[in-house]
Amino acid sequence: MATVTVPKKESQNLPGNPKESQEQQKTVTLRIARINPGEDAKGKFEEFKIPVQKWTTVLEAILYVKQNLDHSVALRYSCRQASCGSCGMKINGKPRLACYTKISELESETITVEPMSNYPIIRDLAVNFEHLFSTHKKMKPFIINEESEIKPGAKEFIQTPQDLEKFLQFSYCIKCGLCNSACPTMATDASFIGPQGLAQAYRYTADNRDEGKKERLKIVDQSHGIWRCHFAGSCSNVCPKGVDPAMAIQLLRGYLLGFRK
Amino acid sequence: MAERISNREGIKGMANPTRYGWLRVAYWLQRLTGLGLLAYLIGHIYETSTILNGKTAWDNMLSITETPGGHIVLILVIGMCVFHTGNGIRVMISEGGRGLGRPGQPEYPYRASSLNSKQRLCIWVSIALAALAMMYGAGVLFGN
Numbered sequence: 319m320a321t322v323t324v325p326k327k328e329s330q331n332l333p334g335n336p337k338e339s340q341e342q343q344k345t346v347t348l349r350i351a352r353i354n355p356g357e358d359a360k361g362k363f364e365e366f367k368i369p370v371q372k373w374t375t376v377l378e379a380i381l382y383v384k385q386n387l388d389h390s391v392a393l394r395y396s397c398r399q400a401s402c403g404s405c406g407m408k409i410n411g412k413p414r415l416a417c418y419t420k421i422s423e424l425e426s427e428t429i430t431v432e433p434m435s436n437y438p439i440i441r442d443l444a445v446n447f448e449h450l451f452s453t454h455k456k457m458k459p460f461i462i463n464e465e466s467e468i469k470p471g472a473k474e475f476i477q478t479p480q481d482l483e484k485f486l487q488f489s490y491c492i493k494c495g496l497c498n499s500a501c502p503t504m505a506t507d508a509s510f511i512g513p514q515g516l517a518q519a520y521r522y523t524a525d526n527r528d529e530g531k532k533e534r535l536k537i538v539d540q541s542h543g544i545w546r547c548h549f550a551g552s553c554s555n556v557c558p559k560g561v562d563p564a565m566a567i568q569l570l571r572g573y574l575l576g577f578r579k
Numbered sequence: 580m581a582e583r584i585s586n587r588e589g590i591k592g593m594a595n596p597t598r599y600g601w602l603r604v605a606y607w608l609q610r611l612t613g614l615g616l617l618a619y620l621i622g623h624i625y626e627t628s629t630i631l632n633g634k635t636a637w638d639n640m641l642s643i644t645e646t647p648g649g650h651i652v653l654i655l656v657i658g659m660c661v662f663h664t665g666n667g668i669r670v671m672i673s674e675g676g677r678g679l680g681r682p683g684q685p686e687y688p689y690r691a692s693s694l695n696s697k698q699r700l701c702i703w704v705s706i707a708l709a710a711l712a713m714m715y716g717a718g719v720l721f722g723n
């Protein structure tokens with residue numbers, strides 16, 4: 319069997335599989351938003367030609383730019399496997415995780431990456447998550463139950479698989495913030511709790527070990543709270559973990575309207 | 580400290596129905612038809628109030644509204660009214676936690692259960708009913 323040897327330097331430079339030769343590769347144009355709030359609030363787009371393969375992700379393409387063409391591009395990432403929630407950005411107009419979005423699935427010769435909307439920009443593609451994290455904390459994202467303290471003689475809480483299913487999917491939230499970026503209410507109301515926070519309020523309220531329902535419902539039942547959701551479903555459309563925040567919000571509202579106990 | 584850019588999408592982003600599927604389209608149409616109906620209500624109150632100024636004022640008003648242009652506005656109002664009602668019922672039921680499917684273990688590729696086919700069907704039926712009502716209205720207003 320013939321063996322194709324890829325020169326070492328070249329193979330290291332390619333995003334995706336390093337074993338494929340340059341000739342077999344497609345190139346796309348990557349347009350990266352360059353914004354430095356301290357210097358130029360308007361910002362600009364810079365274009366780079368990138369070699370890509372079928373499995374190259376948007377994150378790999380941006381890292382290719384950083385390694386080979388312009389190391390000053392600012393972005394946040396960590397796990398590269400849709401687990402840490404760091405790499406959210408607007409990719410061809412829609413909030414997505416850069417590490418979870420393949421260039422090939424975008425079916426476009428030009429890929430535009432911008433910072434996520436509805437968050438203050440730190441620089442280039444990195445945004446500030448202060449509001450996301452503070453609203454998450456306000457929802458009391460923990461089990462409220464006096465019996466949950468570990469004391470001598472304490473027993474574990476028994477839950478059936480049915481009890482677990484009521485909140486399991488909502489506990490998969492990785493706090494990537496894509497839902498808040500897609501939400502039309504967040505687009506105009508800076509004080510809105512947002513789909514991420516509201517979904518977490520439901521996650522703990524629906525847990526049968528929890529006794530904090532009253533407290534949480536009081537927190538979300540306010541003018542910039544749950545009533546500002548109009549079920550546009552955009553949060554669930556972009557959520558990369560199948561959390562379905564739109565469903566959580568409507569179920570939470572069911573408690574306030576008296577449809578659920 | 581560096582200046583902060585909020586990067587909020589604003590009304591332009593809120594009113595863009597193109598990126599997030601049928602529920603976002605329905606949200607946009609619901610808002611648009613709501614504003615349209617509000618404008619019609621204000622116009623209608625103004626129109627009918629002219630009767631207080633006597634028969635001549637009322638006849639003058641009718642000469643503006645009882646025209647092909649006025650009929651087209653009425654046909655649009657019929658469509659807006661039917662869509663807003665149909666879709667509004669869907670939203671009210673869903674906002675009470677019904678018709679969203681059940682929470683469960685998400686399976687890859689994740690499809691949000693709340694964006695289910697029943698929701699989409701209700702939106703399409705509301706649009707189809709609005710179109711039918713508009714056609715019927717056009718028949719009555721422009722027919723002999």
Ligand code: SF4
Pocket residue numbers: 490491492493494495496497498513514517553556557558559560561562563
């Ligand atoms: S609900 Fe989904 S989109 Fe929103 S922060 Fe959690 S994982 Fe991200």
Ligand code: FES
Pocket residue numbers: 395396397398399400401402403404405406415416417418
């Ligand atoms: S790098 Fe962790 S989610 Fe993308």
